[in-house]
Amino acid sequence: MNVTYVLSYDKCFTSAIVRMFDVRLRILKKEITEDNHLKEIVEIFSVNPAAIENAIEYLSEYDHIYNLEVISRNDKLALVNIVTDQCPIFNIMKNFGMHGNEYPMMERVDRDGKMFWKIKLDSMHKVNHISEALREKLSIDDISVKIDKGRTIDTRSIYILKEAYELGFFNVPKSIGLNELSEILHIPPTTLNLILRRALKTVLDESLK
Numbered sequence: 614m615n616v617t618y619v620l621s622y623d624k625c626f627t628s629a630i631v632r633m634f635d636v637r638l639r640i641l642k643k644e645i646t647e648d649n650h651l652k653e654i655v656e657i658f659s660v661n662p663a664a665i666e667n668a669i670e671y672l673s674e675y676d677h678i679y680n681l682e683v684i685s686r687n688d689k690l691a692l693v694n695i696v697t698d699q700c701p702i703f704n705i706m707k708n709f710g711m712h713g714n715e716y717p718m719m720e721r722v723d724r725d726g727k728m729f730w731k732i733k734l735d736s737m738h739k740v741n742h743i744s745e746a747l748r749e750k751l752s753i754d755d756i757s758v759k760i761d762k763g764r765t766i767d768t769r770s771i772y773i774l775k776e777a778y779e780l781g782f783f784n785v786p787k788s789i790g791l792n793e794l795s796e797i798l799h800i801p802p803t804t805l806n807l808i809l810r811r812a813l814k815t816v817l818d819e820s821l822k
Contacts, residue, residue, distance in 0.1 A: 616740055617720070617759040618730045622702060622751065625728065626675050627655070627719070630668040632726035635659065640719055641692075650679065651699045654692065662688045669693065705746045706732050709739045727755075737816050741775055744768045766815050773798060773805070774812040782809075 622628055631638050642654040659665050669691060673681050680696040706717035709732075717732040734740055740758060747753045748768070756768050776798060781788025795802040 614734060614760055616732055616734050619727055620753050620756045621727050622753055627722050628726040628728055630671055631722050634664045634668045636664050636668050638722050651697050653695045655695055657691045660689060665691050701751055706743055709743050741771050744771060766812055770808055770812040773808050777809055
């Protein structure tokens with residue numbers, strides 16, 4: 614299934630220059646070099662030429678960029694070739710989602726600096742583990758997950774569904790009822806039932822398509 618993680622990460626230079634200099638950014642090409650670095654061709658756009666100049670200057674001084682080449686440039690757009698360390702987000706995702714030559718890919722950065730990472734996964738177990746790893750290892754709390762046809766499961770719903778499963782709510786017969794689960798999770802029964810049904814429907818829609 615195709616999964617897109619939407620998240621903010623202050624230490625990523627792509628996100629930083631969008632927020633700091635009010636530019637637009639697009640990743641045109643991404644590949645792993647022979648010495649295990651990340652090579653990217655990045656398009657930087659702004660109606661303000663000074664913003665592009667400031668963004669390029671920031672990148673040229675960025676600690677983890679080893680090579681920066683401005684391929685082309687005019688008043689509103691710059692095309693830049695960058696060689697950098699592999700992104701820690703990339704490294705976490707690839708540990709769960711490698712399928713031949715398919716790599717996790719940052720598709721875009723929006724105006725608020727939020728990044729959209731796309732990866733192909735084969736189970737909700739991996740979806741959940743990536744979310745947990747991003748939170749625990751990189752301290753990223755603002756994460757949402759889009760699965761396939763635009764359906765969205767936020768990390769809170771993933772956590773609740775996982776807890777319900779592990780506590781035996783879906784066992785036959787049930788090991789725990791809705792009211793008891795409600796007390797443990799501190800969520801009103803009606804709200805909890807709705808969260809579980811919506812999250813479960815998203816999982817089933819993907820599994821049974």
